[in-house]
Amino acid sequence: MTVISSDAAGGTQVVAFMDMLAVAEGTSTSPITRCDGYDVIVTGVDGRHLFDDFSTHPFENGRSSIVVNSKGLTSNASGRYQHMLKDWPHYRDLLRLSDFGPLSQDRWCIQLLKERRAIQPLLDGDLATAIARCTNIWASLPGNNYGQPQHTFDMLRAAFILNGGNPC
Numbered sequence: 001m002t003v004i005s006s007d008a009a010g011g012t013q014v015v016a017f018m019d020m021l022a023v024a025e026g027t028s029t030s031p032i033t034r035c036d037g038y039d040v041i042v043t044g045v046d047g048r049h050l051f052d053d054f055s056t057h058p059f060e061n062g063r064s065s066i067v068v069n070s071k072g073l074t075s076n077a078s079g080r081y082q083h084m085l086k087d088w089p090h091y092r093d094l095l096r097l098s099d100f101g102p103l104s105q106d107r108w109c110i111q112l113l114k115e116r117r118a119i120q121p122l123l124d125g126d127l128a129t130a131i132a133r134c135t136n137i138w139a140s141l142p143g144n145n146y147g148q149p150q151h152t153f154d155m156l157r158a159a160f161i162l163n164g165g166n167p168c
Helices: 010-022 087-096 102-115 119-123 127-134 153-162
Strands: 038-044 045-050
Touching: 010 119, 010 127, 010 153, 038 119, 087 102, 102 119, 102 127, 119 127, 127 153
Parallel strands: none
Antiparallel strands: 038 045
8 A cells, every 4th residue: 555645646446546556566576575565676588677775766876776687778767656767866756755665666656647747637526537647657457568578457447446446
């Protein structure tokens, strides 16, 4: 579950969507997480990875990106919502985040939902529109061209409902 309250997030629907994202990204369901996905680094060809220092993005201090496939593709996606290092300075400064802890990760996720104009559809129960507006951010959502496994709308809808969401 999110660390941020549903009131601070903008409502139960928003929190349910965030929890659905964590399921879709495989962070909150990772067998190695000790912190509901907030401590998960993208899985690489060499296995699963965690971090325990939340003072900054885990790759900010020079850690090498993780090799994620046999073609040599690398990633530094980290945390519950798999935030990328390239975006960290912008959102850290924009949101005045003091660290990369769970609350900061939640606040960053909400900012992304606002920027993609996904909040109002969520409040209206329009899960399909909210997902469609976020596909360019999260590779696990259907409708993008990242070449990574995508979940079906039905699976995402079930995760949304399981986490307290109410789609139309």
